[in-house]
Amino acid sequence: ERGPPPALPAPRPLVYVRSDRLAQLSAGLPINRDRSVMTDTLVEDYGLLQDAAVRQAPPASLEQLQGYHSREYLAALAHWDKLSERRRAAYGLEDDCAPFPGLYEHAALTAGGSLAAAEALCAGEARLAVHWDGGRHHAGKGKAAGFCYVNDVVLAILRLLSSFRRVLYLDVDVHHGDAAFLLSPRVLTISLHKAAPGFYPGTGALGAGGEGTGRGFALNLPLGDGLRDNPFLQAVAALAGGAAAAFQPDVVVLQCGVDGLAHDPLAGSWSLTPAAYARAAELAASWGRPLLLLGGGGYCAAAAAATWTGVLAQLLGKAPLPDDIPAEHEYLDRYGPSYTLSAVIKRLLPPDTNDASAVLAACEGLLAELRSA
Ligand code: V1P
Ligand code: CA
Ligand code: ZN
Incomplete structure (x- = not known):
């Protein structure tokens, strides 16, 4: 007898994509060593995955990677050891992006994790999907x-x-999201970043960029050193909130690189606290659309893990978390000497070089450009 189709499974509050293999492959690298495993372990130890669907990232297929990357570049990632130094350099495989054993698998898992998280939103399995190893916005x-x-x-x-x-893409990493989507009026890109002579990558001047039919759909807000939580959040609320109201996205992607945290050992530029990222993520969620949450920069592993744990707690309605890192936590020693989530904010901060009213005026200018695009 034919009855009605079975009910769809109720969406989970969260799809959390992680990769133990990627964490293993990253363990020997000079940048972000231990960050993945520390983040996943802290999130888990605070009990934030209890109602989540937790998935291991599948490696992206060659065909999936070719959705953006060239076949010859992907071949170079797989066979870099057979290339001359000159050819490696042509693919950027030197200095910041030195090749290493397992590079292709690393790249395929990085992409596969974000694709799996995106997939979960497409399938309606959750309204929130997270992949902290993603957010690689410069490739x-x-x-x-x-x-x-x-x-x-x-x-x-x-x-x-x-x-x-x-799609509304908001990039709060301290670096300009320079290689993101610039060619379509269906994707609105918003990047807050530091801009200063010599600061990487040097793009993202104030104004609405984008090419072809995407012209006007990339809003760049460069900011100066010392940025504090309040002007940062005012800018996110005014610019991204105003843009969301005008653009009416169906889904939101947040690149939540946390290298604007005070005392970040690589960027060392902004003076944000973990609370600023939690609040920014809450703003992105408040637009009422499914949210894909990706990582990015963040070069003190403990500070990044603590901040991302706080972001997730906020989005799951479980904030504030107990400030003391759980006593049984495997990486407890890495959070010393305070052994708390909030320790990152407790030292002296440099002055903020940003003028709040100038920042808001810049946001208004960008919104006017968007409305006339
Ligand atoms: O400044 C550069 C180099 C100098 N070259 C001509 C370019 N590279 C930066 C790269 C920063 C990348 C940020 C990535 C992200 O946006 C997303 C994941 O956060 C750089 C820096 C710096 N202070 O800007 N590379 C390094 N430091 C570096 C440090 C130690 C070992 C190797 C590289
Ligand atoms: Ca950015
Ligand atoms: Zn960055």
Whole structure:
């Protein structure tokens, strides 16, 4: 007898994509050593995965990677050991992006994790999907750059575009999201970043960028040193909130690089606290659309893990968490000498060089450009 189709499974509050293999492959690298495993372990020890669907990232297929990257670049990632130094350099495989054993698998898992998270939103399995190993916003079609070998952000957005009409991409990493999606009026890119002579990557001047039909759909807000929580959050609320109201996205992607945290050992530029990122993520969620949450920069592993744990707690309605790191936590020693989530904010901060009213005026100018695009 034919009855009605079985009810769809109720969406989980969270799809959490992690990769133990990727963490293993990253363990020997000079940048972000231990960050993945410390983040996943802390999130788990605070009990934030209790109702989540937790998935191991599948490696992206060659075909999936070719959705953005060139075939010859992908071959170079797989066979870099057979290339001359000159050819490696042509693919960006030097300095910031030195090749290493397992590089192709690393890249495929990085992309596969963000694709799996995007997929979960497309399938309606959750309203929130997280992949902290993602957010590699500098990789080009045929070139590695700024610690990014594969642009999982672009790949994930492409996947989202097959199920959602309009994507709002907000990039709060302290660096300019330079290689993100700039060619379509269906993707609105917003990047807050530091801009200063010599500061990487040197792009993202104030104004609305984008090319072809995407012209006007990339809003760049460069900011100066010392940025504090309040002006940062005012800018996110005014610019990204105003843009969301005007653009009416169907899904939101947040690149939540946390290298703007005070005392970040690599960027050392902004003076944000973990609370600023939790609040920014809450703002992105408040637009009422499914949210894909990706990582990015963040060069003190303990500070990044603590901040991302706080972001997740906020989005799951479980904030504030007990400030003391759980006593049984495997990486407890890495949070010393305070052994708390909030320790990162407790030292002296340099002055903020940003003028709050100038920042808000810049946001208004960008919104006016968007409205006339
Ligand atoms: O400044 C550069 C180099 C100098 N070259 C001409 C470019 N690279 C930066 C790269 C920063 C990448 C940020 C990635 C992200 O946005 C997303 C994951 O956060 C750089 C820096 C710096 N202070 O800007 N590389 C390094 N430091 C570095 C440090 C130690 C070992 C190797 C590289
Ligand atoms: Ca940014
Ligand atoms: Zn960064």
